[in-house]
Amino acid sequence: PYTGPSVDEILAKRREYLSPSLFHLYKNPLNIVDGRKQYLFDDKGRRYLDAFGGIATVCCGHCHPDVVAAIVDQTKRLQHSTVLYLNHAIADFAEALASKLPGNLKVVFFTNSGTEANELAILMARLYTGCHDIISLRNAYHGNAAGTMGATAQSIWKFNIVQSGVHHAVNPDPYRGVFGSDGEKYARDVQDIIEFGTSGNVAAFISEAIQGVGGIVELAPGYLPAVFKTIKKAGGLCISDEVQAGFARTGSHFWGFESHGVVPDIVTMAKGIGNGIPLGAVVTTPEIAEVMTRRSYFNTFGGNPVCTAAGLAVLRVLEKEKLQENALVVGSYLKDRLIELKDKHELIGDVRGKGMILGVELVTDRELKTPAKTEILHVMDQMRETGVLIGKGGYYGNVFRITPPLCFTKEDADFLVDAMDLALSRM
Numbered sequence: 001p002y003t004g005p006s007v008d009e010i011l012a013k014r015r016e017y018l019s020p021s022l023f024h025l026y027k028n029p030l031n032i033v034d035g036r037k038q039y040l041f042d043d044k045g046r047r048y049l050d051a052f053g054g055i056a057t058v059c060c061g062h063c064h065p066d067v068v069a070a071i072v073d074q075t076k077r078l079q080h081s082t083v084l085y086l087n088h089a090i091a092d093f094a095e096a097l098a099s100k101l102p103g104n105l106k107v108v109f110f111t112n113s114g115t116e117a118n119e120l121a122i123l124m125a126r127l128y129t130g131c132h133d134i135i136s137l138r139n140a141y142h143g144n145a146a147g148t149m150g151a152t153a154q155s156i157w158k159f160n161i162v163q164s165g166v167h168h169a170v171n172p173d174p175y176r177g178v179f180g181s182d183g184e185k186y187a188r189d190v191q192d193i194i195e196f197g198t199s200g201n202v203a204a205f206i207s208e209a210i211q212g213v214g215g216i217v218e219l220a221p222g223y224l225p226a227v228f229k230t231i232k233k234a235g236g237l238c239i240s241d242e243v244q245a246g247f248a249r250t251g252s253h254f255w256g257f258e259s260h261g262v263v264p265d266i267v268t269m270a271k272g273i274g275n276g277i278p279l280g281a282v283v284t285t286p287e288i289a290e291v292m293t294r295r296s297y298f299n300t301f302g303g304n305p306v307c308t309a310a311g312l313a314v315l316r317v318l319e320k321e322k323l324q325e326n327a328l329v330v331g332s333y334l335k336d337r338l339i340e341l342k343d344k345h346e347l348i349g350d351v352r353g354k355g356m357i358l359g360v361e362l363v364t365d366r367e368l369k370t371p372a373k374t375e376i377l378h379v380m381d382q383m384r385e386t387g388v389l390i391g392k393g394g395y396y397g398n399v400f401r402i403t404p405p406l407c408f409t410k411e412d413a414d415f416l417v418d419a420m421d422l423a424l425s426r427m
């Protein structure tokens, strides 16, 4: 049994010694002390089904024994900086990772986070093209350092930064967007930005295939192919931010961009790729990667032996346990059950996403699409009482984000939907 500090003691220390901006998911916060597979355990030993942690931390399940063994073995042997000496761990993972990407995307730069990966991707695009302008989508989240906070396009995540050369295009959001699911119509805005907001040439377009923080928004079909063409014509590079949608999560494909039939020039990833270990990566072509030899460049811990040993173990687990197939089969089943729930509860305005990156948007009025901001908190709390932890996001904070570890089962899906059904029925 847990004998550590109580919730109140931890809260007191946080208040005194930690950043006042640090937040927790529940008003009455949970003290999580253990994790196994798709389950989390609190200080009282109570088990919760984790329907959210897949995005932030784990893709193959909490404390997967193979990943833990890889981390422990490498830690016992050596943990060091990535630079200075040779070590096989970084090269082995780079090779394995490159084999998962299409075309000539085979040069890997490792980082410690998604923010760092996107900062580097933007830097490379600017160097390669000699242009400064970046186009990103409204409602996007790409990070919280100067460049990526500029590319992020939600006021709640932006501080008073100098946002140089960033343009935010109309979001091809099938649920709330003005053109519905007509991707090509939204794409014209990118052409307009280039014509009326830049010199006619741009450095890059960056987007998620499914916006995560933005509330699991799938880009309207046809949008990415049209925009990629436009950006290429303007001399720019296309960057795919796969921090949330990548790594087998969508089920049908390993990468989110693949279901749009496009091949980006640069792909960025982080979060689940290390199953909880800080690890990010940028993958690009040898030609683009070459720009980083113009000056000296390194990242002390990006790709260090412990993190890359974890990354390689994650890839092997995904393959061994066929987790991409599981994401497709169980994710599709879960989505179908959520769609049925929408027929039953007026509060559900939309169900969307692919595989194990799903969103349920709550609205108090289906016509007006009024965000159900307080109702969602209530449902979330009730689900926690039943033993299900779920995420929340979107600009209005009214979208459930369901992004479990990829080992989630059909029984877990049933339990989640039943818990949501019960909470909604009691509203």
Ligand code: PMP
Binding pocket: 112, 113, 114, 115, 116, 118, 141, 142, 143, 144, 208, 212, 213, 241, 242, 243, 244, 270, 271
């Ligand atoms: N890109 C996307 C799509 C993200 O969701 C996030 C994190 N929410 C990031 C980048 C930034 O990653 P990190 O927090 O690891 O810097």
